[in-house]
Amino acid sequence: MFRFLFAFGLCWICSGQSINPTSKPIWNATYTDLLKKDLLIGYDKFARPAQHYNMTVVSVKLTIRHVELDEDKSVFSAYGWLASQWKDEKLKWKESDYGGLTSVHMADHELWQPDLLLYNGATGTLTDMYGNSHCIVQSSGDILWVPPTHYQSFCQLDLRLWPFDTQECTILMGSWTHHGEQIDLQINDKGVELDLSTENNQWEVTKASATRHQKYYIPNPEPYLDVTFNFTLVRRSPMYKTVVITPAVGVILMTLANFWLPAQSGEKILLNGVNALIIVTFLTYFAQRLPSMAIHTPLVVLFYSSALYMVSFSMIISVIVINLSKTKQAQAIPWYLKRVLDGCFGTVLGLKRISVLAPKQQIAEELRDQPFDEHVTSDDHHIIQSCSKGPIQQDYIILATAIDRVTFLIYCFVFIVLAITYSV
Template sequence: MPEASTALRCVGQELAVLLFLVLTQTHTGTLAAVRDTATGTLPLRTPSAWNATWTDRLKKDLLFSYDKYARPAQHTNTTVVSLHVTFRHIDLDEEKSILTVQGWVRMTWTDEKLKWNESDYGGLSVLHVADHEVWQPDIVLYNSATGNVVDHYGNTYCVAYPNGEVVWVPPSQFQVFCDLDLRTWPFDVQSCHLTLGSWTYDGDHVDIHLDKQGSDVEELETNSEWELVGVEETRNVRMYACCVEPYIDITYNLTLRRRSPTYSAIVITPATVIVLLTLASFWLPPTAGEKIILNGCTAIIICIFLMYFSQKLPAMAGHTPLVVLFYSSSLYMVCVATILSVVVVNLACNHHATPLPWLIKNLLTGWMGQVLCLGYLVDQASSMRHNMSSANAEELRDQQAVAFDDHDHMVNSSDDRQMITPQRARVSSQHDWVVLAAAIDRIAFLVYCLLFTILAIVYAV
């Protein structure tokens, strides 16, 4: 009897528990129905079972215990990475001497842990995995200009194949320092380089090879100022004193040429005008004060362009552009030409008490005058002296004709001749000084032509 009472007691407990579960489920359903009635929505249904695809099963099998931080090969084996860069756009910041390169980096390697049999997975031959799911070579830009920012690549998917081959083509941006040589600006050609290599693996673990698939510049977008004229690829094997293992990197040498038609109109044409204005000031009449004004205006133009260069070009220690040196030299020459103009105007306009020395006068009236194209001025001086001689002879005849006049009248005539003759002599002497001033202008013109020719040869680009 005790056993029967114990069994009845167990059955009663089980019935009580079952009744409690039924009441609890009924109460929950009632509350859900009340909520659905209050909100006006239908009761939520339990989602059906999700059907996994072959891709899901393959990724689960391959990546379940995959360690993306471990190189997918034995430590005694070498992972070969094929590298190829396709350049899309280039931009050179002259102020900071930084070259920015945007392109596509194609990296291919073999992952021993990502191999599968296609027939086991419904004939699946390609697997797309995110870049954070699998191992990737730590290839970085050695000469980066962005400091501690080493994430050059965009977050794009990798493509894996049954034989373990993995292809990753991320869009990339590299910034490198470039040693600019602006001496031949704006017709300069710059050379910059990008050095890519593994940051932690030596050549015995990660071997980098060049991938020659396609052209490096086949997708290059046109730059408004720079033209990429050549790319040279080099694979380097370097040995360092600290280590016995070789370290491998890939260097891309980029040759860029500036597109200079606009700069020719902005810089070269004004330089030609400055030279012509400076030379033209020597052909103005010696008595023209406009020579000084013209040289002053030319000096102002040169100063404006030098200010433009200071804003446009960076201040460099050893690579001053030749065009800047040309404008600076031209400014010095214009200043000297202004001083010569002041001297010439002073010689031509001031009245000189002494006549021109006969040695200089003979040179100017001889072969030197012909070489300097002073013939018309010398002819004017000769004509003036001839007229003076004729006037003196006529005065002498007049003196003989009036000899019968009284003594007082003759004294007055003699006084008039004494006043007229020195005045004409001073006019003739002054004209000789004008010829000298014109000769200085002509000599300065020839010297300046020679100097500008030398500057053009020295600063030719």
């Protein structure tokens, strides 16, 4: 009896729910729910949404928000978003059947997407460059997908003009598995737009462009399409003008000033040593600051290297000049050298003044160097001896000064050539 009553009651409840027209479902189904359910039933997101003999046209546009350039790794990074559009023949519907619904949002993992990846990517994985975002699907089957992107591509750096260099970096994008007869990759509008939210402190993007390429690879008869985004980056270098260029000018002036010190001055060695220390310090800085595997050596590094050679030679010349002028010479200089130094050549180098002042200076030096001799009856004898030796030493002082002046002119010419050669 109990079983009969339970079965009767259950049948009555079920029949009452089926008869009642105002009964509500367990959940509220919207037109969007019904549409997505109808569209995704049996939908294969891994199959291209077109017949195999038809082509899927995909248009792209890249918006850049921020850029970075890692010089040590030669990696260019671009942050922004990629707007891609295509038509999915399997995602069409009649708007009137779904309350006039014209578009619907779908997750990116729910439907087919073109496999647009980097050909020159610098990361080990190929699928982590797009962020998760919804796609906007229109009733006509047109799909718009604008995911946030983080591209990292290799960039061949040319540091020859560092720190006033300009670099050309590219992002090479295309379908990873489909050829041009399956996916037709097109550029939307200009293809790339600069909308930088944060300026890079070191690099300025002066130009950005997009180019579509079509290539054939033997023996495949189908074309392969790609889009290349080109970026021109100019280094911001106001600080480098003070840090690098100003010390270079100081090294030049100090090197040239060394040749105008008196021939007997030992400060020549000190000045050359300071110059060499400054140059070595900057070369060490360049070795730490610049990539060691760069294609071209920066011109500023070559200039400092050349300046170190010149300072080293200047050190050798200074030692020779000091030795000639301070060592007591017993033999006169050859007559042909003396003739040249006393002629027009000496006048051009300004040696006449040296020849007038040198005897008095030399006599005073000789008198200071002579030891006291109580057996000499007169000081005039010392003066006569000093005067007899003075002209010989004077000639060597003039010769040393002439070497300094000639070397000064040679160094001026060499520095001008280096400045022209290594200028930017």
